[in-house]
Amino acid sequence: MRLAETVTFGGSGLDRAEDIRRAPEELAKLRKDARMLLLWRGKPLLNPERDALAWVSPDHPVAMQGAEEVFLGRDAQGGLFARDVSDWEPLGADEPEIGAFVDPSEQSHPDLPKGTAFAELRQVMSGLTPRDAELAAMAKAILEWHRSHRFCSKCGGATQARKAGFQRKCDTCGGMHFPRTDPVVIMLITHGNSVLVGRSHGWPEGMYSLLAGFVDPGECLEAAVRREVWEEAGVRVGRVEYLASQPWPFPMSLMFGCWGEALDHEITVDVDEIEDALWVSKEDMMASFAGENPALKPARKGSIAQFLLQNWLADTLD
Known part of the structure; x- marks a missing residue:
């Protein structure tokens, strides 16, 4: 797929400098003039406009109070690090809202630059530059691994x-x-002019996306696609092709976007797996993307599901 790496969190050419990870003295030198990205409960610190990551120096008082620290890599300006500051307890935090599927809350630390805030990555991912998106995804995933x-x-x-x-x-x-990175297949399953979409329990009302599921041990991607679609929607799938991948730091997955050709049109939903599934024509999906189909909300902007659907609608999957 020609546009594969343009997906959110796709490659930005970051120099991860793996050799520096194994050289403590070189790492210490690089850290002196480095920039530090702070994350609170998986939320990266963002600038006042919420369109870029906010960085502090490694010796900033808030950074010094953090727990785990990781080296992300380097760019033309120097070293890039991330630190978990989840031990901070913000006043008046709405605990039920924090960490929910849709978490619009933001937390501003009184000792950090004015206007900056910790915000849920899902809410801002599509507005970040490819480099900032890759760094945020990397930091969030590896710090979550440390915590667990x-x-x-x-x-x-x-x-x-x-x-x-x-x-x-x-x-x-x-x-x-x-x-660790958990492999997940996400499937663009088509049948003629229609695509198969479903919704999980607890999703925002009207939101539908492509079916997805974890790859079993000892299972290839093609087999995982066929198994997951059959388990969730009762639809048999024939030919399967790989399209694109997306690092998905919620918490530490790698989404393998695949196209599959359905062998039949009948749907039998397993309600223990998903809440609903349906076939949507290209015309109806285009209306959904245009905001003209109130009964069908498209997959979240920035997700590989929306990326694949957009390319399907534009006939640019190859």
Whole structure:
């Protein structure tokens, strides 16, 4: 697919400088004049306009109070790091709203630059530059991995960060642990002039997206596509082709966008898997994207689901 890497969170040519992760002295030199991205409960710090990441110096008082730190890479201006400051407790925080599927809340730290705020990445991802989007996705995913892997899966002992945040070592058994990425297939399933969409329980009213699911161990992408579509919607799929991928830091997935050709049109929804599924014609989907179909809200802007649907509508999948 010619436009594959233009998807949100796609490659921006970031120099991740893997060699620096293994060179403590070089890393320390690079850190002196580096920029630090702060994240609070997975929310990156954004500038006042909410269209770019906000950076602070590594020795900023708020950064110094943070927990895990990771080296993201470097650009023409120097080193790029990220730090988790989730231990901060903002006054008056709406706990039920924070972390919800749709979280419009923002948190402003009194000691950070005026106008900056921590905001949910889903809300702003489509407005960031490719570089900022890649950095935010990388930082959010790896810091989430640190938060959920503080103990060894082999013996239960405490683990400590190593290799500039890209490894954790068990203090007890010496086991080494590395950042994980969960493979997920997301499927553009077509039948003639229609595409198959579904909605999960708890989604905003009227919102439909492409079907998706985790790849099982020992399973290829094509088989995962066929299995997931059959399990969720009762539709058999024949030919399957890979289209594009998207890092999806919610919390640490890699979405494999695939196209599949349905062998039949009958839908049998498994309500334990999804709430609903339906076939939508190109004309109706175009109306949905144009905001002219109030009963059908399109997939979230910035998601690979919307990216694939847009290219399907424009006949630019190849």
